[in-house]
Amino acid sequence: MADHTRSHTTADLYRILRVPVKDLCKGFMKWNPSMKSPRNMTPVKERDKSHCENEPYIVTTPTTPNLDESFFANISRTFSRTNSRRSKTPSPSPRSLSRNSSQLNSTADRLLSRNTSRRSPKSTPIIYSQSTALKKPPPVEKKLECTLEELCDGCVKKIMITRDAIVNGIIVEEEEMLKIEVKPGWKKGTKITFEGKGDEKPGYLPADITFSIDERRHPLFSRDGDDLELGVEIPLVNALTGCSIPVPLLGGDKMSLSFDTIIYPGFQKVIMGQGMPIPTQPSRKGDLRIQFLVKFPSELSEEQRAEAATILQDCS
Numbered sequence: 001m002a003d004h005t006r007s008h009t010t011a012d013l014y015r016i017l018r019v020p021v022k023d024l025c026k027g028f029m030k031w032n033p034s035m036k037s038p039r040n041m042t043p044v045k046e047r048d049k050s051h052c053e054n055e056p057y058i059v060t061t062p063t064t065p066n067l068d069e070s071f072f073a074n075i076s077r078t079f080s081r082t083n084s085r086r087s088k089t090p091s092p093s094p095r096s097l098s099r100n101s102s103q104l105n106s107t108a109d110r111l112l113s114r115n116t117s118r119r120s121p122k123s124t125p126i127i128y129s130q131s132t133a134l135k136k137p138p139p140v141e142k143k144l145e146c147t148l149e150e151l152c153d154g155c156v157k158k159i160m161i162t163r164d165a166i167v168n169g170i171i172v173e174e175e176e177m178l179k180i181e182v183k184p185g186w187k188k189g190t191k192i193t194f195e196g197k198g199d200e201k202p203g204y205l206p207a208d209i210t211f212s213i214d215e216r217r218h219p220l221f222s223r224d225g226d227d228l229e230l231g232v233e234i235p236l237v238n239a240l241t242g243c244s245i246p247v248p249l250l251g252g253d254k255m256s257l258s259f260d261t262i263i264y265p266g267f268q269k270v271i272m273g274q275g276m277p278i279p280t281q282p283s284r285k286g287d288l289r290i291q292f293l294v295k296f297p298s299e300l301s302e303e304q305r306a307e308a309a310t311i312l313q314d315c316s
Contacts, residue, residue: 226286
């Protein structure tokens with residue numbers, strides 16, 4: 001039989017059996033009654049306690065122990081069952097540990113960013129979380145009113161805006177002058193967008209500002225696409241006998257028109273090239289459509305009625 005008189009440390013037995021030291025000591029006492037005496041347990045020196053927590057005691061076997069292979073097999077089976085009962089859940093894999101750690105870090109960053117933004121007043125520094133993507137707010141829409149003359153000839157509009165901006169982590173008010181070059185022929189509803197000129201807010205990208213062209217009502221002309229419409233009222237006598245009348249044009253000029261035919265209600269005269277510029281063809285313009293309104297007399301005497309009837313009775 002092999003000689004078992006040499007001493008074994010708990011670290012030696014731990015490397016063989018792969019069980020905790022505390023349970024290993026209990027196993028020695030259960031399977032080797034001679035180990036139950038505290039005289040066989042020698043404390044480790046004070047300097048060794050802080051050096052290795054896996055060796056709180058040095059176990060010395062008696063002079064004639066019975067530490068054969070069955071002894072070690074019994075201890076191994078006992079602590080294998082003990083460990084299986086204690087460990088009901090499997091140990092997580094390194095990959096799952098890494099994934100869980102990343103999720104925890106992301107959640108912590110998001111909560112920190114949310115709480116910081118809520119607590120930050122308007123005059124205090126603002127802290128952003130790098131793990132949170134900034135959102136783009138909807139654009140700020142404003143109307144830009146233009147006259148027909150400005151839309152016909154083109155112009156430059158200057159608009160002063162005031163917006164909130166974040167400078168060195170503090171929200172401040174800024175003023176900025178925006179310039180819009182209105183092109184000849186622009187229509188109502190044309191939109192001009194200035195990117196990033198809106199207010200800045202914590203957690204958001206700067207908003208855009210969108211201006212929409214709106215036509216100011218003209219006292220004489222109305223617009224229909226690229227054409228202009230004008231209403232002209234003439235007396236009944238001029239409508240029947242012919243006449244020459246001045247017609248205003250957009251921009252202040254006038255044009256003289258002569259008629260030797262009868263102008264009836266709903267009569268229309270079209271002047272080519274006197275409308276609005278065509279944006280896709282700057283050298284061309286639309287037309288001016290003149291709609292004539294005949295003014296009838298409000299009352300006639302008996303003599304006038306008789307003369308009118310005599311004159312008009314043969315007209316078809």
